[in-house]
Amino acid sequence: MNAHPDLDESRLVEALKRGEQAAFTEAVSTYTAGMLAVARYYVDPANAEEIVQDCWVTVIDAIRRFEGRSGLKTWLHRIVANRCKNQLRTSHREITTDFSERLEPELDSRFKASGRWATPPKLRFDESADALLENGALSDCLDKHLGHLPENQRSALILYEAHQHKSDDVCNILDVSASNLRVMLHRARQKIFLMVETFQETGEC
Amino acid sequence: MLMCRELAGIASDYIDGELSTGRRLSVQMHLMMCRHCRSFIGNLRASTELLRGHSSARVEQSVIDRINHCVTEALSHRPEAPDADPDSDR
Numbered sequence: 500m501n502a503h504p505d506l507d508e509s510r511l512v513e514a515l516k517r518g519e520q521a522a523f524t525e526a527v528s529t530y531t532a533g534m535l536a537v538a539r540y541y542v543d544p545a546n547a548e549e550i551v552q553d554c555w556v557t558v559i560d561a562i563r564r565f566e567g568r569s570g571l572k573t574w575l576h577r578i579v580a581n582r583c584k585n586q587l588r589t590s591h592r593e594i595t596t597d598f599s600e601r602l603e604p605e606l607d608s609r610f611k612a613s614g615r616w617a618t619p620p621k622l623r624f625d626e627s628a629d630a631l632l633e634n635g636a637l638s639d640c641l642d643k644h645l646g647h648l649p650e651n652q653r654s655a656l657i658l659y660e661a662h663q664h665k666s667d668d669v670c671n672i673l674d675v676s677a678s679n680l681r682v683m684l685h686r687a688r689q690k691i692f693l694m695v696e697t698f699q700e701t702g703e704c
Numbered sequence: 705m706l707m708c709r710e711l712a713g714i715a716s717d718y719i720d721g722e723l724s725t726g727r728r729l730s731v732q733m734h735l736m737m738c739r740h741c742r743s744f745i746g747n748l749r750a751s752t753e754l755l756r757g758h759s760s761a762r763v764e765q766s767v768i769d770r771i772n773h774c775v776t777e778a779l780s781h782r783p784e785a786p787d788a789d790p791d792s793d794r
């Protein structure tokens with residue numbers, strides 16, 4: 500972990516502005532995952548890769564206009580989101596984010612009619628998340644389940660958790676209302692919870 | 705009185721500090737009395753935290769390589785950058 504991430508970022512931005520190839524190589528490997536997460540929210544995976552690649556080429560010139568108000572990551576994510584939204588506008592595809600229920604059906608079935616738990620959570624996590632992740636099998640399992648989440652839920656979760664974007668930023672990048680974002684995050688988290696619970700209990704993914 | 709099922713539905717909002725004061729207090733009251741829900745909230749939080757340390761949405765090296773190749777090409781065909789950018793809003 501770098502003690503001065505901001506300094507690090509401004510050094511990288513300056514090098515990008517000078518068009519240094521090494522800086523682009525570094526930036527591409529650092530930021531592509533997040534950009535793909537954004538793109539896959541809007542378009543299918545093959546298209547997403549193409550869009551992200553195009554965006555990087557655009558960045559070569561656009562970076563000179565970057566002023567650092569939003570942070571490089573957010574700026575890049577917005578570029579991808581805007582490009583996807585433009586493409587969708589021309590192909591008239593609508594994005595639906597309609598969730599009426601906050602509870603995952605599998606979790607919902609674990610309550611009695613009275614609203615109390617019929618099948619309560621089976622485990623307590625006494626280990627920290629770090630310790631849990633050192634279990635390579637769990638980490639692989641998490642990969643697999645992230646891969647199975649609906650694209651919109653996965654993107655929301657990744658932007659919010661792994662990339663630590665603020666809610667406002669995620670809403671802006673993914674073009675969703677705050678309340679829809681809340682539901683997407685919650686649905687995704689419940690699925691990850693159910694996955695970890697099964698894994699802890701049975702060792703199976 | 706908040707029931708377990710209802711609490712489970714707003715658990716993420718509680719974890720993220722997105723509940724109104726009244727709502728938050730009723731969750732806290734419930735959690736004091738209900739170990740199952742304490743366990744649920746704890747587990748949900750821990751599952752979510754797994755993502756922070758996780759290389760989420762890992763990208764295949766081949767994708768990175770392809771993009772890098774493309775960027776390198778574009779960089780090499782680029783005319784010398786002007787010192788001042790007329791499009792800048794600075």
Ligand SMILES: [Zn+2]
Nearest residue numbers: 707708738741
């Ligand atoms: Zn309860």
